[in-house]
Amino acid sequence: xxxxxxxxxTNKMDPVNYAESGASLVSTALSDLIHTLNxxxxxxxxxxxxxxxxxxxxxxxxxxxxSALKKFRTNVVGTGLKLKSxxxxxxxxxxxxxxxxxxxKLESLWEYWAETTECDFEGQCNFYQLQSxxxxxxxxxxxxxxxxxxxxxxxxxxxxxxxILDSALCSSPTGTLKKIVNGIESDEQGVPVAYHFKKSYSxxxxxxxxxxxSETGRRNxxxxxxxxxxxxxxxxxxxxxxxxxxxxxxxxxxxELKNIAVSTIFTGFITSEGGSQHMxxxxxxxxxxKEDGKEIKLGAGNIWALxxxxxxxFANPNRQCASLEVFISSVAxxxxxxxxxxxxxxMSSFNSSYSASRASLNExxxxxxxxxxxxxxxxxxxxxxxxxxxxxDKKIIELPGYRENLLMRRAYQSSEWFGNSAGQIDPLKEVxxxxxxxxxxxxxxxxxxxxxxxxxxxxTYKQRKREIKLEGELEKLKKEFRGGEGNVLVASGQxxxx
Numbered sequence: 001x002x003x004x005x006x007x008x009x010t011n012k013m014d015p016v017n018y019a020e021s022g023a024s025l026v027s028t029a030l031s032d033l034i035h036t037l038n039x040x041x042x043x044x045x046x047x048x049x050x051x052x053x054x055x056x057x058x059x060x061x062x063x064x065x066x067s068a069l070k071k072f073r074t075n076v077v078g079t080g081l082k083l084k085s086x087x088x089x090x091x092x093x094x095x096x097x098x099x100x101x102x103x104x105k106l107e108s109l110w111e112y113w114a115e116t117t118e119c120d121f122e123g124q125c126n127f128y129q130l131q132s133x134x135x136x137x138x139x140x141x142x143x144x145x146x147x148x149x150x151x152x153x154x155x156x157x158x159x160x161x162x163x164i165l166d167s168a169l170c171s172s173p174t175g176t177l178k179k180i181v182n183g184i185e186s187d188e189q190g191v192p193v194a195y196h197f198k199k200s201y202s203x204x205x206x207x208x209x210x211x212x213x214s215e216t217g218r219r220n221x222x223x224x225x226x227x228x229x230x231x232x233x234x235x236x237x238x239x240x241x242x243x244x245x246x247x248x249x250x251x252x253x254x255x256e257l258k259n260i261a262v263s264t265i266f267t268g269f270i271t272s273e274g275g276s277q278h279m280x281x282x283x284x285x286x287x288x289x290k291e292d293g294k295e296i297k298l299g300a301g302n303i304w305a306l307x308x309x310x311x312x313x314f315a316n317p318n319r320q321c322a323s324l325e326v327f328i329s330s331v332a333x334x335x336x337x338x339x340x341x342x343x344x345x346x347m348s349s350f351n352s353s354y355s356a357s358r359a360s361l362n363e364x365x366x367x368x369x370x371x372x373x374x375x376x377x378x379x380x381x382x383x384x385x386x387x388x389x390x391x392x393d394k395k396i397i398e399l400p401g402y403r404e405n406l407l408m409r410r411a412y413q414s415s416e417w418f419g420n421s422a423g424q425i426d427p428l429k430e431v432x433x434x435x436x437x438x439x440x441x442x443x444x445x446x447x448x449x450x451x452x453x454x455x456x457x458x459x460t461y462k463q464r465k466r467e468i469k470l471e472g473e474l475e476k477l478k479k480e481f482r483g484g485e486g487n488v489l490v491a492s493g494q495x496x497x498x
Contacts, residue, residue: 040231045182048234052141052168055237059140062246063253064332065239068339068346072238073135075368078420080128081380083110084456091411092401102399106412109391110384118156121149121163127383130162134224134379135371141167142235143225145195146379147209148218148386160390162383165221169198170234173206184233192233195221219386224378242338245331256324340367365422376417385413421453 024030058065085103089096113119114127125133137144145165152159170183173196179186185194185208192211199205209221225235239246329343336346342360344350350357388409392402401408434452437443449457 040229040233041181044229044232044236045234048142048182049168051237051240054243055140055142055239058239058243058246058250062250064249064328064335064346065246067348068239068335068341069136069139071341071346072139072368072371073132075364075420075422076371076375077128077131077135080126080131081372081376081417081419082456083107083114083380083384084416084418085110086414086416088411088414092408105397106388109397110387113158113160113387118153118158119160119162121147121151121161123153127162130164131375131379133164135375137164137167138224138226138235139238142237142240143167143223145170145197146222146224146383148220148222148383158390159394160387165197169201170195171198171206172196182234186233190231192223195223218389219382222378222382224375226374238339239335242335245334249328249331252324252327340364361422368422372419380417381413381415384415388413418450418456421451 022030023035059069060066085106087099087103087106089099092099094102117123117126119127120130134144134146145167147163147165149161149163150159151161172180172183180196183196184192185196187193194208194210197207197209199207211221212218213220225232226238228236329347332347333343336343339346341364344352344357344360345364350360352360388399388402391397392399399412402412403409430452434443434448438445438448446457449455449460
């Protein structure tokens with residue numbers, strides 16, 4: 001640092017580098033910018049509770065914050081990411097036909113579990129609703145903990161459950177010699193091995209959940225989190241960099257709502273030339289507003305004369321707030337830039353041209369697809385792998401080589417996940433563009449089906465085959481009833497011509 005100061009003050013002939021720009025220690029513009037290097041624990045872990053608490057407050061009472069979080073939830077997860085088993089037939093040494101039959105069977109078993117509330121530890125949500133809850137929790141709190149316990153209720157078929165845990169309960173117990181940071185226990189190399197949770201907000205009793213089972217090696221708990229720095233143990237809420245802007249919007253909106261409420265109150269004041277006199281009681285006021293036995297009242301076209309020295313004035317609480325919308329729009333653009341969602345999408349305001357609106361949707365969709373892939377990797381695929389482990393262990397299905405060979409196990413667990421497609425401003429243009437891309441060989445029907453409708457092309461193909469067969473049978477029936485030679489039944493039940 002001393003060398004840097006010396007260079008800044010004396011060696012003016014050196015070429016411009018960071019010492020004369022971003023690392024300058026004599027620049028007045030950068031004098032209040034802190035350059036101290038802190039550890040991840042100091043920057044993130046020590047501030048975790050404050051960040052999570054403020055994020056939750058904004059998520060409950062700030063319209064723009066709620067809009068941002070729910071837009072992520074709706075576009076990343078939507079109605080739920082659906083499974084498409086993609087078994088690797090080459091690794092397993094089976095034919096494609098055998099693989100397809102096995103894929104259909106695995107998908108059917110998965111649907112029996114995932115599409116009912118039986119998969120939820122609390123018995124309230126199905127797998128797709130749990131996806132939504134986990135996504136909102138991760139964005140709001142910075143991370144989401146997902147336990148995978150076993151429990152079977154009355155009338156249930158499967159033991160495996162999904163339990164979303166409260167991130168605020170993940171905390172470090174006191175009086176322990178282990179390396180635990182914000183509830184995350186790590187080994188000597190800094191790798192997380194267990195998580196500690198309080199039983200309730202007011203409890204001092206803790207539960208330790210190992211990341212992997214000591215006997216089986218199965219995953220006991222998942223942690224969904226976007227890491228910002230190496231060695232980071234807990235996540236940062238997605239809106240953390242713009243807390244101040246969001247809070248200012250809340251305060252400004254509340255002030256304007258109060259102003260509107262006050263402006264609806266009609267209040268009049270009677271003033272006099274004598275500054276020392278004031279109305280002490282209601283009877284004193286009644287003396288002034290009455291003259292010669294007549295009471296002065298407001299009315300259509302009324303003209304009244306006040307006693308000498310008295311005049312009537314009205315309060316005007318109105319304020320000029322024309323700049324409010326400009327202020328909110330400016331802040332919303334900063335917030336959108338921070339979370340990588342264009343202003344038009346964040347505010348659902350598509351007032352520009354088709355090209356500009358489409359560009360905004362495309363930009364937002366890249367962000368949503370990034371978070372979707374993370375969600376599939378962190379939540380969907382690990383839980384599906386645990387489900388396969390469970391049904392094989394319980395002998396619900398036989399998968400040769402699954403237990404003995406780790407590579408074959410992963411070949412069985414291979415999967416793709418489909419969700420809702422991007423919004424379409426002009427569906428006809430989008431469909432024509434997809435047709436041209438397939439026709440020119442730049443894309444496939446499977447890919448375009450996923451992009452446009454979020455559906456699996458193979459399932460659509462099978463369904464269309466059934467529909468075409470039914471349509472053929474329907475046309476045949478129409479011909480028999482309408483175009484026969486004399487044996488066609490008419491509405492009365494008699495043959496044609498009788």
